[in-house]
Amino acid sequence: MTVIPVSLDDRSYDVIVENGLLARAAGHLAPLSRGRTMAIVTDENLHPHLATLQASLSAAGVASESIVLPPGEGTKSWAMLERLTDRLLDLGVERGDHVIALGGGVIGDLVGFACAILKRGCGFVQIPTTLLAQVDSSVGGKTAINSRAGKNLIGAFHQPAMVLVDPTTLDTLPNRQVRAGYAEVVKYGLIDDADFFDWCEANAGALLAGDAAARSHAIGHSIAAKARIVGEDEFETKGRRALLNLGHTFGHALEAEAGFSDRLLHGEGVAAGMALAYGFSAAQGIAPVGDAARVSAHLRSVGLPDGLAAAGSTDDGATLVAHMMHDKKMSAGTLPFLLARGIGQTYVDKTVDLAAVAAFLDSQPR
Incomplete structure (x- = not known):
């Protein structure tokens, strides 16, 4: 296991890198659950990784609900932001809750922005499953969606509570x-x-x-x-x-x-x-x-x-x-x-x- 701190005063957090970490993720996530159901946002290509994560949470006694979105850059849109925030509100997500972003940069950016604005800010955790997201977009708190004028023009700085990186998720990546x-x-x-x-x-x-x-x-x-x-x-x-x-x-x-x-x-x-x-x-x-x-x-x-x-x-x-x-x-x-x-x-x-x-x-x- 490698632990890399991101030092930002009261917004500091750790990036944890370990092969096989996804199957053991509950050890890090359970303390954030507060005994409540955790929402997991992912895309349609990641069902095997979703199943692994949910099994880990279930074994630790943490309930979860999944929100599965279409893959691709088109998901970073106003329409998907509205769909996601409505679903999170339906699930009763509170300010003190932490939403899990399981996926590549598209999912991480969208979920991070949704959590930045939901009830004026709730927590989230990045679990990046692509190389690009693992080495770049999951770290640093830049969150955004695209607009007709260009890429990432609608967004906010919103740091995650932690980032969990399992390099073995790359084995299934094209x-x-x-x-x-x-x-x-x-x-x-x-x-x-x-x-x-x-x-x-x-x-x-x-x-x-x-x-x-x-x-x-x-x-x-x-x-x-x-x-x-x-x-x-x-x-x-x-x-x-x-x-x-x-x-x-x-x-x-x-x-x-x-x-x-x-x-x-x-x-x-x-x-x-x-x-x-x-x-x-x-x-x-x-x-x-x-x-x-x-x-x-x-x-x-x-x-x-x-x-x-x-x-x-x-x-x-x-x-x-x-x-x-x-x-x-x-x-x-x-x-x-x-x-x-x-x-x-x-x-x-x-x-x-x-x-x-x-x-x-x-x-x-x-």
């Missing part, structure tokens, strides 16, 4: 989903840890093939990196937490072009976005061309998109930049970009000329 989640793993190397990027280059194959030691190391290292950054800048007001958005400005524009659908998974958009961020940095003379090429080569080697063509993009630069203008990081009409001086040397640049971004995108192969 290979494409594991690869998409890996984009968020390699991101931590590209932000500020060149040694970890070296590790990723050497061990990505084993991780993606299911090697338990490689997966556990990647998950633990990634969570610790995110916990450190979140602890320094919980509400993204100091600039430090913005580093976690590496690849997301470009990536969200590509996701918007794809209609936030399975045509381009979130992690795939982030991968293409990171390659574009490094490519733009190199084109501007900020990063070595060799570093940008190295990032693209690694992403290609694991089957992730490394640019517009691989992401299926056909929009011109101006259209993609228009998508970016809905980014929630916009401030006084300025859009900060995550650029890099080299591998492991990401920084926030608030002076980027959007016309230069559009011209760069137009220069990329389609």
Whole structure:
């Protein structure tokens, strides 16, 4: 078992990582139940994991009710938020209760936001079942739904009471989903840890093939990196937490072009976005061309998109930049970009000329 603290004063909590943890989850959840029925929110693809969790709770004398939603990015919507909150209210959820989010980033984001607003805030627990959710979205308290204007534009900061990570849940995950989640793993190397990027280059194959030691190391290292950054800048007001958005400005524009659908998974958009961020940095003379090429080569080697063509993009630069203008990081009409001086040397640049971004995108192969 690995226990990683997220230190946020009275909002602090632990991320617990252990193989087989789902079957033993009741040991951590029962103290939060207060003798009441616990609501579990999940999606239609996760019935085996739901059964395991409910069996664990039942054996500990904890009753549970499940709310099963459709899978996919479309579930992060106003309609599903209304459906979920109505159901939670029907179940009589109180402020002191803890709702369990069992699933990937979609379920975690939706449940977290619902709990942020239900009765002005109730508790929740993250049990992420995808690699992307385990290393990124389940930690840090960002919760949201999508809108017609863009991704994650309606949301709140609401920290979970705990995060329970069982790496063995990845054994049932489709290979494409594991690869998409890996984009968020390699991101931590590209932000500020060149040694970890070296590790990723050497061990990505084993991780993606299911090697338990490689997966556990990647998950633990990634969570610790995110916990450190979140602890320094919980509400993204100091600039430090913005580093976690590496690849997301470009990536969200590509996701918007794809209609936030399975045509381009979130992690795939982030991968293409990171390659574009490094490519733009190199084109501007900020990063070595060799570093940008190295990032693209690694992403290609694991089957992730490394640019517009691989992401299926056909929009011109101006259209993609228009998508970016809905980014929630916009401030006084300025859009900060995550650029890099080299591998492991990401920084926030608030002076980027959007016309230069559009011209760069137009220069990329389609």
